[in-house]
Amino acid sequence: MRYSFCPRRPMPVVNWRYLLSAVFGLSIRIASLFAIVALLGMFLQMLVVAYPILAPSTLVSSQSMSAPRQYQEGLNRGLAERVERLEFIVSENWQLQGVKGDEWSWVQPSSGLRLEASELPKDWLFADAVGNNKGLVIFANDTLHHFHYLSSDQAGDAPRAGLVQAHPFTGMIRLLVGHPRLPVVAIAGSDNKLQVVDFRDSDALLSIALEQPPDALVWRTTAQLDVLADGQTSAYEFTTTDIGGAWSRLFTPIQYEGYERPSLLWLPLPAAEEAEPKYSLVPLLFGTLKAALLALIFAIPLSMGAAIYVGFFMSEFQRRRIRPALDMLAAFPTVVLGAIGLFWIAPYFEQIVSSLIGVVIIFPLLLLTSVYLARAFGLRLVNLDALDDWPLTLMPLIIGILIIGSVIGLGITSKLPGNSLYAYLTSLGVSVSYFNSLLVGLVLGVAITPTVFSVAEEAIHAVPKNLASGALALGATPWQGYRDIVLPVALPGIIAAMMIGFGRAAGETMILLMLSGNTGLIDGNVFEGLRSVSASLALELPEAPRDSSHFQVLFVMSILLFGVTFSVNTVAALIRNRIRTRVRGF
Structure with missing residues (x-):
């Protein structure tokens, strides 16, 4: 009997490291997919909520009923009386009276004074008050004239x-x-058509055919128009919003009631209940852009200087110690920075600005003088063979120059007319607010500096060292190696860092909420306040009635803010990926 032996198959070896890596990678991809779906869902939800404010006005037939005799007689009597003579109460002391074929007159009932209103057309056929008696519509010479009442000087x-x-x-x-x-x-025309003319969007003319000529029109409510014809009342539902479906009213100047010229105003909750809400988004967009640009003015010199030094000149040992500390600053709560600005910086901001003026004037002069004197006496402040140590060597000199510049700046501003910087600016006609844009830019610049530094330093450090080493071997100085070799390669990453900083500043809320003053002004003066989109959302969205025009306009603002920040950050991420792809080729 023969026995055959089969060799035992080896047990499969499980690569746990590979398996865990695959599981973690799959989890990250699933989480990323959920994040993308959540972003798309949030964007669609904002579109659904915001769409009604942008929807056009509509006029549809609602119901028909028999009109009571008193209702019919009252409408006909009022119509007959109003055709030839009209009278409108404009204010407590003045009335506007008009007789067909004659001049309009301003009448003061208490004194009997009558003044000619020559600005109104004489040969009018129809006229009526609109907008809580704050305006007047006159039909004359085949034209509908819309007037606002303006108070006297x-x-x-x-x-x-x-x-x-x-x-x-x-x-x-x-x-x-x-x-x-x-x-x-x-308007009811002789062609048996009912038309609604909206002066907020005069191109959108609503029209509906009537079965018979109407005898009278009356607005039963702000959303229902009654048409009386042959003893029957037909109701028509007029659906509109505070902007009348005119998207342009959110971005173009509008002549609001009581204003002599078109203006860009954000006042969704006016003091008077009958006043017209003002929904121009331009002041908020301007304030957001202004705050972001001022923040970049402060952040770019600090972050770029630190990124260039840490990413190129500093030794790898020191970089590993300093880089994490600077990255941790990006996680510092902005509400704490806002509180620091509110309680510690704002009360002394005039002195801080005066000191900065002195530093800007004196720092270059003193620095050049110090270097010249050091060379004249044979002192070598910087060891070119150890560039990672030169900022520490010059630190006492820089601190001394900053102190001297601050003292000189305070002395210069104290000699100005008014003995202070703010008093001098006020005498020049420059308005100065306690909470101003410059204060916002300073604190916001400090907040975004770590973010800009992190991205820019990563782009600079990612450039292969052999490129700069080759330039140094050919006799170039370290600065020349950075300027001619490293900077051109890292420049897209540096631009991406600025873009990310801009997006970070545009979306910031707490600092602007606490330090901007929340004044919706379009003013290039950096000593005036501002109002940003994010701060307005934080302030007004919890208080706005749901499904109101105010609520819907706030969601339009959310869409704009989401679109801007998402686009800027996406482009910046694409640029960063391009940098990584380029440096892999060296």
Whole structure:
């Protein structure tokens, strides 16, 4: 009997390190996918919430019913009385009266004073008040004229009427009635058409056909228009928003009631309940851009200087010790920086600015003088063979120059007219606020400096050392090696660092909320306050009524902020990846 022996197969060896790496890699990919889906979902949700404010106005038939006799008689009687003679209460002391075919007049009932209102058209056919009696629409010469009442420059004088818009209108008008709250008029023409003209967006003319000629029009509510015809009342639902579906009102100057010229204003909750809300986003976008640029002005010199030194000149041993400490500053809570700026920097900001002025003037002069004197006496402050030590060697000299420059700056500003910098600026007509843009830029610049430094230093340090070493071997100085070899390769990464810093500053909330003063002004003066998009969202979104125009406009702002920061950060990330791909080729 023969026995055959089969060799035992070796047990498979499990590479646990490879397996764990695969599991972790898959987990990271799944988490990234969920993050992308969450971002897309958030963006779609913001679009859904914001869309109604951008939707056009609509006019649809609602219901029909029999009109009570008193209702019909009252409407007809009021219509007959208003055709030939009109009277509007403009203020407590003044009325506006008009008779067809005659001049309009400002009348003061208490004294009987009557003044001609020559700015209003004489040969009018129809007219009615709009917008809580703050405006007037007059049909004359085939044109709808929309006027606002303007207060007089001197107390006691008659008001004035300022023309806001003239909208051509062809066809015969049978009835015209103004909206009780908005600059909107409903018109019934001789062609049995009901038309609604919205002066916020005069190109969007709403029209609906009527079965028979109407006898009267009346706004029962701000959203319902009643048409009386042959004893029957037909109701029409008028749906609109505070901007009337005109997207341009969010970004272009608008002539609001009481203003002589078009303005860009953000005032969603006016003091008077009947006043028109103002939803211009330009002041908020301007404030966001202004704060971000001022922050970059402070952050770029600090972060780029540190990145160049740490990424190229510093020894690898010192870099491993200093780089983590600087990276930790990026995680410093911005609310703490805002509190430091609020309690410690803002009260002494005038002295800080005066010191900075002195340093800017004196620092270059004293530094050059010190270097010249050192060379004249044969002193060598910097050892070119150990460039990683030269900032430490010059630190006492730099601190001394900063102190001297600060003292000189304070002395210079104390000699100005008014004995202070702020008093001198005020005498020149420059308004100065306690919370101003320069203060925001300083604190915000400190907040984004670690982020800009981290990205820029990574780009500089990623350049292979053999490139700079080859330049040094050919006789170039270390600075020449950086300028001619390292900088061109790392420049896209440095630009990406600036872009990330801009996105970080544009999306910052707490510092701007605490230090900007939240004044929605379009002013290039750095000593005035500002209002940013992120601060407005933090302040107003919790208090805005849900589904209101204010709530929806805030979501439009959220979409803009999300789009800007996402685009900037995405482009910066693509540039960083391009840098990594380029340096791998060396």
